[in-house]
Each structure stands twice: as structure tokens, then as C-alpha cells.
Amino acid sequence: EAQVTQNPRYLITVTGKKLTVTCSQNMNHEYMSWYRQDPGLGLRQIYYSMNVEVTDKGDVPEGYKVSRKEKRNFPLILESPSPNQTSLYFCASSLLGLAPFFGPGTRLTVL
Amino acid sequence: KNEVEQSPQNLTAQEGEFITINCSYSVGISALHWLQQHPGGGIVSLFMLSSGKKKHGRLIATINIQEKHSSLHITASHPRDSAVYICAVRSEAAGNKLTFGGGTRVLVKP
Numbered sequence: 001e002a003q004v005t006q007n008p009r010y011l012i013t014v015t016g017k018k019l020t021v022t023c024s025q026n027m028n029h030e031y032m033s034w035y036r037q038d039p040g041l042g043l044r045q046i047y048y049s050m051n052v053e054v055t056d057k058g059d060v061p062e063g064y065k066v067s068r069k070e071k072r073n074f075p076l077i078l079e080s081p082s083p084n085q086t087s088l089y090f091c092a093s094s095l096l097g098l099a100p101f102f103g104p105g106t107r108l109t110v111l
Numbered sequence: 112k113n114e115v116e117q118s119p120q121n122l123t124a125q126e127g128e129f130i131t132i133n134c135s136y137s138v139g140i141s142a143l144h145w146l147q148q149h150p151g152g153g154i155v156s157l158f159m160l161s162s163g164k165k166k167h168g169r170l171i172a173t174i175n176i177q178e179k180h181s182s183l184h185i186t187a188s189h190p191r192d193s194a195v196y197i198c199a200v201r202s203e204a205a206g207n208k209l210t211f212g213g214g215t216r217v218l219v220k221p
Binding site: 050058101 | 141142144146152153154155156159197199201206207208209211212213214
């Protein structure tokens with residue numbers, strides 16, 4: 001089954017404790033992206049990747065890191081999480097120029 | 112002003128009614144997407160449009176490139192259509208990047 005998986009789905013953590021949210025797709029898509037969704041602000045892009053070893057900042061990259069060592073995986077790293085990073089996070093993948101497939105979302109709470 | 116504006120923000124309909132959601136954008140685009148987000152949170156792509164009209168079941172999406180406007184119609188609405196509908200555009204200048212509207216929350220009552 002074609003899908004984008006994210007883990008964990010839910011996470012409660014404390015300020016400053018490094019965490020990684022994994023994202024994996026099985027569709028051989030070149031393009032992968034991370035978004036955060038906040039009430040009243042909609043979906044905003046954090047980082048994206050056009051292909052392996054090619055990543056770039058989106059609209060709200062501060063406080064986040066990503067890597068793309070393999071085509072299927074695109075982890076999101078929060079080196080020192082802060083409460084303003086409490087949000088619902090989505091990973092998505094697509095072939096270039098085509099419709100995105102979204103992961104199920106990760107609800108993160110930073111205390 | 113946001114690049115992508117949706118209206119209305121919220122919509123309540125009775126089962127069976129015809130629903131229209133509007134999306135206006137201010138940039139040149141290569142494609143427009145309609146997405147659906149159910150209360151559980153998952154997001155699915157409904158349509159990708161670059162011109163004209165597409166239909167899938169009871170859903171119809173149209174786009175007018177000259178007017179920079181798109182509509183999503185739901186015919187014979189059903190309670191399972193209750194969701195947030197999100198318009199997103201891929202601008203000509205920004206490659207594969209999507210810019211999202213704020214979403215329209217639709218509630219269909221039985």
C-alpha cells in the first residue's frame with residue numbers, strides 16, 4: 001500500500017530535550033516536505049527536499065533540522081524544543097509537480 | 112494579505128444540500144490543489160487543477176485562471192463530508208512549494 005508513515009504519532013516532551021520525528025514513504029517520490037499546522041495559521045512549510053542530499057528551508061525553519069540521506073526517509077529534528085514548537089506536524093511526499101501524499105500527522109506538545 | 116484566501120471559514124449545511132467553497136489567490140500558479148482534512152487529522156488530496164473542471168463522485172472542482180479563483184462543490188452533501196477543506200497553490204515562481212489557504216470547516220447535519 002502506497003503510504004507516508006510518521007513516528008511517533010503523539011509526543012509530550014520537555015523544553016530542551018532533543019527529539020526526532022521520522023517520516024518514510026514507499027512511493028519512490030523525489031519531493032518530501034515537513035509542515036506544521038497551528039490554529040488560525042493553517043499549514044506552513046518548515047523544510048523541503050527535492051531529492052537525496054538536497055534540502056532547503058521553507059517558511060518557518062527556525063528551531064528545526066532535517067536530513068535526506070536516503071530517498072525514502074526525511075526525519076525532522078528538534079535539537080532543543082521549546083513550547084512554541086507545540087503543534088501538529090505533517091510530512092508529505094510527491095513526484096515533482098504532482099499531488100502530495102500526507103502522513104497521518106504527529107501531535108507534539110513541548111512543556 | 113494572504114496569497115491564498117478561502118471563504119467561507121465555516122459552513123453548516125443540512126444533508127442533501129449543495130455546498131460551495133471558494134478559493135482566491137494572488138500569484139501566478141502552475142497548479143491548484145484541494146485537500147480534505149477529517150476530524151481525525153489526516154489530510155488527503157482531492158483534486159489537482161491547472162485549468163477547467165474535474166469531477167470525482169459528488170465532488171466537483173473548477174478553476175478560472177484569468178480570475179485567479181477556484182471553487183469546490185459538494186453535491187447532495189452527506190454527514191461524512193464533514194471535514195476541513197483546504198485550498199493550496201503551487202506558484203510558478205516557487206517550484207514545487209505549496210502555499211495553503213486557511214481552510215473551510217464544513218459541518219453537514221443529518
